[in-house]
Amino acid sequence: MEKAKVDIDIKKEWEGMIGGNEQAFSEIFTLFYSDLYQYGIKIFNLPDLVKDTIQDVFIRIWERRDTIGDVQSPKAYLISSVRRKLFHNRGARKNEIIEGVIKRENHENFSFITSEFIEIKEFSAQLKNLLATTINGLPERQRELILLRFYYNFKYKEIAGIMEINEQTVRNLMQRALAKLRQKIDRTLWEDIDNIDQLLLTFFFLIKKYSNSA
Amino acid sequence: MVFNKRFDKLFVEEQFQDDVLDFSKEKHTGILEKYSISRKEALYARYLFLGLIPKKKALAEGEVEYARQKLLKIISPTDVQPKVKLSYKKKAIATALKVAAVLTIPLLLSTIYFYQKSKEGVPQQYALGQKAMHYNTVSAPLGAKSQVILPDGTLVWLNSGSSISYPITFNKKIRNVELKGEAFFDVVKDDKKPMLVSTNGLKVKVYGTKFNLNAFGGKKAVKTALVEGRVSIIIDGNKKEHNLKPGQVASFSQGKRVLEIAQIENEDVYIGWTIGKLIFRGESFTEVLDKLERWYNVDIELSDASLANYSMYATFFDENIEQVLDIFSASIPIKIEYPKRKKKPDGTYTKRKIIVKRDMSRQIRLN
Incomplete structure (x- = not known):
């Protein structure tokens, strides 16, 4: 709305x-x-x-x-x-x-640092580090795609326009990026999910209890 | 659980991504049915995607506004009048609004006072070969920064406790400006009419460029850091122009009368303050406290002289004075006291005072 x-x-x-x-x-x-x-x-x-x-x-x-x-x-x-x-x-x-007129460190395009992901409090430090290294290990175009899709919330069609490639290529890139990511972080993420799940269940239970008694 | 191949196709679907990111309690069961996945699998997908969203990094307050003004000035140069904009922090604005009514009258008085003063106190060097002229003096009060647009469109950021004087209209040959303290200049290019910034013991000659000039305090060196373009330094009583290249910083100390030119290692050290960053790279603790006094408008007393020579490395952004001193106290043996402010006979309060002492409990015993 x-x-x-x-x-x-x-x-x-x-x-x-x-x-x-x-x-x-x-x-x-x-x-x-x-x-x-x-x-x-x-x-x-x-x-x-x-x-x-x-x-x-x-x-x-x-x-x-x-x-x-x-x-x-x-x-x-x-x-x-x-x-x-x-x-x-x-x-x-x-x-x-x-020539070094503009002095800056060598910076790889679309790379991320661990602290950029600290938003998700539920994640373990291990997962955060793993995520950052895995994302940074992806090819440049896949990193850009992730940024456009999940940070800027663009549709594949719009991303295709921005990156000047066709929509099918965008989907292929996404599939490769996600497969790679899951391959690397799968186990750690599942461990964290177990903990998060516990946490959420307790939370819902408390809310329910509270709203029932109120 | 093992890496699940079944997800490969599903995870690429836009709708699936949007759905799990939007996964709330109400939509919960619907989503599980729609994609025939378990609750945990949905959570897995959701957190995987959430993990891919980098944190939003906010730009410094005032930066967007600065860029906007600059842009508007380019697309319609006539619209923008020279004006003074004070950029306080949010909190300060809130407080300021509350006391705005009370402040109006004193402000008016001080404006008149400064106007009179600037008329009387026209610096000598301006008067040379010029007809009677009006000068503006703009200052950034302690604890705040100001942004000034000069008559030619040049943008000047004034650091806390600094002031700049300039004629209401520049004359035909030269743009004369006088600076006390520290400022960052984004000078509008005009090859025929250079700008001459006079300060403590030297002048900086500019055609159009970006540079930072720090002339705080009598004893300390005057530092000119060049970001873009070209400037030359002319030392008072000397005719030679010393050229600076972008990425260089020139330090001139009055006492030694030596001009040293060095490469800038970290640009932010010189210009970080314009976006609210407070940066120290090896300054002595006394220099640090000097800077903090101006930045936060407080008096800081260092009760133990032996602390003066610690060199400090730190970068602060948006921290308040208590937080800053706390961080320092983690690395050097100090403890901080905040005495209550005293009420003066006229009802106002004295400037806030902070005392920095040596923390004896953290003394390292050598034998």
């Missing part, structure tokens, strides 16, 4: 922006900046470059708003624009980076 409402608002703002409304343009920017930044930084760990790229993308959109056709999902459209521009810029900036 609530989600649908937000979607409509975004669409409305987007149309407003296409119509030349600066306020709507500014809203769209504020709404998506953080998401675009997170994504950009995963492709290319250079904050300034990512910020500049996002800015470039928005300027271009504003200047060419008359020629932008019907956009199904503004979020997918923006992610895909930033992605294309960043990959383009990565090529252009490579020399600069080799």
Whole structure:
């Protein structure tokens, strides 16, 4: 319910922006900046470059708003624009980076660190570590797919558009990624699930007891 | 249980992924039936997918707003008036709103006072060859940071306890600015009209670039860290321009009158403060306390001089002063006291004071 409402608002703002409304343009920017930044930084760990790229993308959109056709999902459209521009810029900036003008550690694209998963309190430390290493061991495209599917919640069709591959390839990549993951973490995850299950059962039981007595 | 091959196909299904991620008590049985899986299997799938969602990393407060303003300035340069924006932390805003009514009058008075002051106290170097001009002085109070947009569109981040003076309109040949304290500049490019930032003992000449200038305290070195573009340093009483390359930092100490140029190892050390990061890389404990005093607007008394020379490595983000000192006390033998604030005769309270002592119980006995 609530989600649908937000979607409509975004669409409305987007149309407003296409119509030349600066306020709507500014809203769209504020709404998506953080998401675009997170994504950009995963492709290319250079904050300034990512910020500049996002800015470039928005300027271009504003200047060419008359020629932008019907956009199904503004979020997918923006992610895909930033992605294309960043990959383009990565090529252009490579020399600069080799020369060490922008000094940053070598960063593998779409890699994750253990602390990025601490959200799930129920997971054991062992599982968290295993998850992070396994995800980082996946090929770059599979890691990107996981990010797009589970963090950004995109549909396979949208992901196909963003990654510029066909939908069947997306599904194949997903199957390979999940098979690999389960192969590595299966046992540890089952152990954790047993514990979580116990916990949940106790929890439900308590709630039931409480609501019955109340 | 063993790795279950049956799941291979099912797990790839979008609908299945969405369903188990949405697995709540009500939908529970429906999902189990729909996919003919056990409760535990559903939990397994759910936690597998949950495990693939990285944590959301929030951008620093103010960063989106900064980017937005910058963008709007580019798409419609005429719309944005030079303005001053104070970026306090959320808590501070809440408190500030409560006392806003009370503050209005003193604020007005102080504005008039500063206006008068800035009119009277036009620094000498500005007056050279210029007609009568109005100057703005903007300061960031202790415990807060300010963002200033200069008349040419240059963005300046002022660190706590710093101030900047600039003419209301720049003259035709040069953009003169005076800085006290520390600021990060994102200078609008103009090859014909360089910017000259004057500070403690030196000037920085800029055409268009991003750099951080730290000129806090008389004795300590003035540090210019260049992120992008090119700047040159001109030491007072000298004509030579010393060029800096991106990724370099120049330190000039008044006493020794030596300019040292070094490679920046970690950019965040110099510019992290603009996004609310407080970073220490080998600073002495006294320097650390100096910085904390400005950052949190408190007075910190170090009761044992032998503590002064510990060098500190730490990065803080959003922690309050108690948390910061707690973290330090884990690595060096200190204990912290927070005396109650005293009420002054006029009803106001004294500035918050903190005392840092040596923790004798943690003394290492050498023999």
